[in-house]
Amino acid sequence: MQKLDLSAVWRHLLIFSLAIFVLASPLPAQTLLSTSSEGGEAAVADLPEPLTKETANALLSRLSDSEVRALLLDQLNAQATTDAEADAAEIEDFIYHLTSGAVEQISIAIQRLPLLFTEQARAFSTFGNFVGSKGLLAIAGYFLMVLAGAFAIEFAFRRLIRSWLILPPKRTDSQSIREAVVPLAKRLTSEIVSVAIFMLAASQITRHAVPTYYHPFFMLVGPWLIGLPRMSAAVGRFFMAPNAPDYRIVTASDDTARAMVFHMFWLGMVIGIGQVIVPFNAANGVPVGETRIGAWVNFAVHLYVMLLFWRYWDESINMMRGGYDDLSPTEDWIARIYPYFGIGVAVATWWIVNVVVSYENFALLDGVPQYKTLALLTFAPAMDTAIRGLVRHLAPPMTGEGPVAERAYISTRRSYVRIGRVLVFGLVIVAVASFWGMSPTRLASAGVGERFAASLMEFLLIIAIGYLVYEVVSLIINRKLAAEMTASGYDPNAEEIGGGDGGGAGGSRLSTVLPLILGVSQAAIIVLFLLLGLSNAGVDTTPLLAGAGIVGLAIGFGAQKLVTDVVSGIFFLIDDAFRTGEYVEVDGTMGTVEKISIRSMQLRHHRGPVHTLPYGEIPKITNYSRDWVIMKLRFTVPFGTDPNKVKKIFKSIGAEMMEDPLFQDDFLQPFKSQGVLEFDDVGIVMRGKFMAKPGTQFTIRKELLSRVNRKFEEAGIDFARREVRVAIPGLDDHEKLTNEDKATIAAAATEAAQEMAEAAPGASKPGD
Numbered sequence: 001m002q003k004l005d006l007s008a009v010w011r012h013l014l015i016f017s018l019a020i021f022v023l024a025s026p027l028p029a030q031t032l033l034s035t036s037s038e039g040g041e042a043a044v045a046d047l048p049e050p051l052t053k054e055t056a057n058a059l060l061s062r063l064s065d066s067e068v069r070a071l072l073l074d075q076l077n078a079q080a081t082t083d084a085e086a087d088a089a090e091i092e093d094f095i096y097h098l099t100s101g102a103v104e105q106i107s108i109a110i111q112r113l114p115l116l117f118t119e120q121a122r123a124f125s126t127f128g129n130f131v132g133s134k135g136l137l138a139i140a141g142y143f144l145m146v147l148a149g150a151f152a153i154e155f156a157f158r159r160l161i162r163s164w165l166i167l168p169p170k171r172t173d174s175q176s177i178r179e180a181v182v183p184l185a186k187r188l189t190s191e192i193v194s195v196a197i198f199m200l201a202a203s204q205i206t207r208h209a210v211p212t213y214y215h216p217f218f219m220l221v222g223p224w225l226i227g228l229p230r231m232s233a234a235v236g237r238f239f240m241a242p243n244a245p246d247y248r249i250v251t252a253s254d255d256t257a258r259a260m261v262f263h264m265f266w267l268g269m270v271i272g273i274g275q276v277i278v279p280f281n282a283a284n285g286v287p288v289g290e291t292r293i294g295a296w297v298n299f300a301v302h303l304y305v306m307l308l309f310w311r312y313w314d315e316s317i318n319m320m321r322g323g324y325d326d327l328s329p330t331e332d333w334i335a336r337i338y339p340y341f342g343i344g345v346a347v348a349t350w351w352i353v354n355v356v357v358s359y360e361n362f363a364l365l366d367g368v369p370q371y372k373t374l375a376l377l378t379f380a381p382a383m384d385t386a387i388r389g390l391v392r393h394l395a396p397p398m399t400g401e402g403p404v405a406e407r408a409y410i411s412t413r414r415s416y417v418r419i420g421r422v423l424v425f426g427l428v429i430v431a432v433a434s435f436w437g438m439s440p441t442r443l444a445s446a447g448v449g450e451r452f453a454a455s456l457m458e459f460l461l462i463i464a465i466g467y468l469v470y471e472v473v474s475l476i477i478n479r480k481l482a483a484e485m486t487a488s489g490y491d492p493n494a495e496e497i498g499g500g501d502g503g504g505a506g507g508s509r510l511s512t513v514l515p516l517i518l519g520v521s522q523a524a525i526i527v528l529f530l531l532l533g534l535s536n537a538g539v540d541t542t543p544l545l546a547g548a549g550i551v552g553l554a555i556g557f558g559a560q561k562l563v564t565d566v567v568s569g570i571f572f573l574i575d576d577a578f579r580t581g582e583y584v585e586v587d588g589t590m591g592t593v594e595k596i597s598i599r600s601m602q603l604r605h606h607r608g609p610v611h612t613l614p615y616g617e618i619p620k621i622t623n624y625s626r627d628w629v630i631m632k633l634r635f636t637v638p639f640g641t642d643p644n645k646v647k648k649i650f651k652s653i654g655a656e657m658m659e660d661p662l663f664q665d666d667f668l669q670p671f672k673s674q675g676v677l678e679f680d681d682v683g684i685v686m687r688g689k690f691m692a693k694p695g696t697q698f699t700i701r702k703e704l705l706s707r708v709n710r711k712f713e714e715a716g717i718d719f720a721r722r723e724v725r726v727a728i729p730g731l732d733d734h735e736k737l738t739n740e741d742k743a744t745i746a747a748a749a750t751e752a753a754q755e756m757a758e759a760a761p762g763a764s765k766p767g768d
Contacts, residue, residue, distance in 0.1 A: 123280065126284040165190050167184070184238050195231055221276060236264035251322050253315070301371065376428060376432065387424065391420065418471050467529075474518065572621070645717070650708075663696075
């Protein structure tokens with residue numbers, strides 16, 4: 001037996017191990033290459049097909065975390081790219097239908113215009129051949145019979161409700177809105193019910209007296225060619241009242257009112273013809289859309305409306321003005337552009353119909369939304385006039401008296417009118433959206449720029465709600481502000497506040513703060529609802545908010561003085577240091593507080609200049625108009641005058657003025673003497689004082705001075721006159737004065753008079 005060679009065994013084992021390693025090494029290398037990139041980043045794995053729950057779990061179990069992240073990012077990027085491409089394609093498609101598609105539909109209608117007459121003649125011929133000449137005569141006979149029977153029944157009904165169909169002779173100017181509108185509403189209701197009874201009677205007569213194969217024709221012609229025009233005329237008579245101008249809701253002349261009712265009847269007739277002729281042609285061998293007669297009828301209706309605005313241009317402006325002379329410039333501008341608006345609405349609705357047809361979404365036009373929209377928007381004068389009439393009759397009466405109360409009342413009425421307009425605007429948007437089926441599900445199936453239309457409607461509704469909140473908040477605050485000003489007697493627009501000398505009574509604390517609250521509230525409402533509207537319209541407001549925060553931070557660092565002014569103003573208002581209308585002194589600057597803002601106050605001096613003072617620069621405030629004012633008056637009488645006699649005169653004047661109805665409510669304490677104040681070079685200085693309400697002291701002072709002068713004259717008391725005596729030693733005869741001596745004496749007297757005038761106390765501030 002051979003000896004086992006261990007070295008050979010180890011050599012063979014080593015060769016076998018190397019072989020296994022070499023054979024196995026391509027697999028991990030391939031895996032490494034499939035899951036790694038040259039830069040060390042995880043490559044994206046392919047999704048298995050088909051992708052099921054089991055295959056997905058199996059794939060995830062084999063992938064590392066970096067590979068899962070790479071796969072997720074790849075799928076998100078692919079989805080984002082797909083969505084962006086879809087959005088771009090949708091926008092491009094919408095723009096095409098909005099422009100080229102609509103133009104193409106108009107071109108098709110023009111190209112098929114020659115077919116209109118031949119195909120329409122063929123439809124009439126087909127119908128004539130179907131019923132025959134005897135059938136046509138039978139239809140005419142049956143039609144006359146149905147009309148006669150239905151009109152007879154309607155006439156009998158009208159006899160029963162005759163009192164509702166006749167308006168009272170004339171309404172008075174003091175008639176309430178209910179007494180004015182109720183007769184018109186009764187007549188409109190009676191006419192609509194009468195037409196409904198006519199249609200019901202006609203349908204019953206047709207059902208029982210006309211052969212069955214004529215029923216479709218009768219049921220098609222009756223509602224559209226008889227019912228719709230009569231309903232349109234009834235609505236026109238409600239607003240225009242052609243034979244009763246005193247009941248006319250819309251401002252128009254008698255001729256214009258009668259013309260509008262006439263045209264409304266024929267507009268209803270043209271619309272009815274369009275609704276009859278299309279199914280009639282389809283039933284007689286002419287396919288829908290073959291002649292595009294519906295497009296031409298639609299064009300005729302909108303052209304009719306445009307021509308009406310063109311023909312009655314000035315009349316439509318007067319309708320929008322509503323017969324009011326106190327229109328604001330904005331309201332007058334809106335009235336003047338109303339004819340342009342009406343023509344624009346007609347063009348826009350006609351174009352929208354062509355856009356819808358280019359989408360081939362004919363189901364959207366089944367309810368004739370274009371005509372409803374056109375009628376609703378062109379009735380704006382009636383709605384606006386009705387709003388102003390309602391406000392005129394329903395607005396609360398004026399609170400208080402005076403110019404402030406009157407201005408507040410006018411402002412309140414205008415606010416109510418604006419609120420009514422916003423409500424009507426919101427209802428119109430909702431109604432138009434309903435006409436065009438702008439619900440999310442309907443729009444999704446229609447494909448008519450659904451996201452654009454929905455976003456636009458949401459934006460308009462949010463803006464309308466925001467404006468409504470804006471007006472309601474403004475109305476509440478302005479009414480409270482007017483009540484506060486009326487109660488305090490403060491009128492910021494008065495020609496001479498405080499008698500023209502400053503120191504007038506100011507408004508209340510609430511009337512001072514309310515304008516700031518109003519401004520802040522209005523700004524907050526505007527920003528809030530604008531952001532909400534933009535957000536619902538699809539605009540990302542996050543960058544706007546972030547940008548506002550950065551700008552605010554920059555302002556905070558760069559405008560610390562502004563922050564100081566704002567904070568100081570807040571504390572001044574909390575301390576109730578001043579109010580609008582009060583006379584204050586700030587570091588030597590005096591004036592009436594005319595206006596306050598979040599960072600400064602404006603003082604108007606009683607001589608006219610306006611001082612603007614930032615709150616941060618106010619060291620202290622001296623208020624001369626708070627609660628009460630004491631005014632002290634100085635009177636100088638000659639030496640030898642009895643002071644007790646002067647005291648009695650002052651006391652009698654004070655008692656008389658306390659009994660005077662013009663001044664008794666202004667005094668807090670009567671005028672009385674304070675006795676002898678001092679002796680000067682002229683005479684005895686007597687002083688009197690009184691306490692009054694702020695703002696009345698100057699009027700009282702003027703009256704007091706007048707009465708003191710009169711009483712002194714009656715008592716034989718003269719006011720002391722200032723004299724200057726010049727003594728010249730050695731001069732005994734004044735008649736021998738030379739011109740040089742006279743000049744010297746005059747100069748000395750003038751200098752002494754100036755010194756005495758400067759030394760005399762004066763009233764430099766209110767209340768001194």
